[in-house]
Amino acid sequence: MEEDGVNLFHMKECLENNDIDMAFLIPSYHNPTGIVMSAEKRIRAFKLLEKYRVPIIEDGFNEELKYSGSHIAPLISLCGTGNSVLYIGSLSKVLFPGIRIGWILGDKKLIYELESIKRSRNIHTSTLDQGILYEYLTSGALDKYLKQARKEYRKKHDFATQCAKKYIPLKKIFGEGGLHIFIELEDHIDARLVLEKCCQKGVIFMPGDLFFTDGRGRNTFRLGFSRLSIDDIEKGIQIIGQTVKEVQNFN
DSSP: OOOTBSSSHHHHHHHHHSSOEEEOOOSSSOTOOOOOOOOHHHHHHHHHHHTTTOEEEOOOOOTTTOOSSSSOOOOOGGGGTTOOOEEEEETTTTOOSSSSOOEEEEEEHHHHHHEEEEEEEEHHHOOHHHHHHHHHHHTTTTHHHHHHHHHHHHHHHHHHHHHHHHOOOEEEOOSSSSSEEEEEEEEEEOOOHHHHHHTTOOOOEEEGGGGGGSSSOOTEEEOOTTSHHHHHHHHHHHHHHHHHHHHHHHH
């Protein structure tokens, strides 16, 4: 990843040197970094994958949580009449976490095949859940709710970012939206050791090396804030910052 999205140089290398069947991309609020791919890079990424005839699954699970600036069109909008992008989305992140309902937008023939696979796995999603969601969506309440949700999550996101910069001796911080921020510590700090000590103090986070495929990322971690109050966000980040300093001094 680069600051404006996926590294296209490395993507091209992968495409040239490997038999790639599919690309899975999260252009908006990438997990775990929270990075939003720029409009220009989306076009270049789409054209590059199109050149090598590699289909794309675009995960827009956080697409609605744009906190600032104008909305950037998803990759599927670049398809025209083509069928190389399959767009998946969910309402479980921004609306009802307990109702695990999402959607797929793609080629009609492919959707038909996916429906068959879905039926063979679990027959179908709860009819009652779908009915409740349908009534909610047709009532027009979603747009009002999203305005409120964006306002609340923006406040928490900005506050978490400010606290991280204030309390944690970090090297870099990533995240333009979504429900988490991604922190890079100095190279010699082991985030798993920090996590072990933080657990003893009642604070947890996701160690960043889990998101790497090459053994790197031991000095990174993902920090979620969606379910916490403003006070708890500050308390938790203070504890993480103190613990990082303890590990730093010990080393």
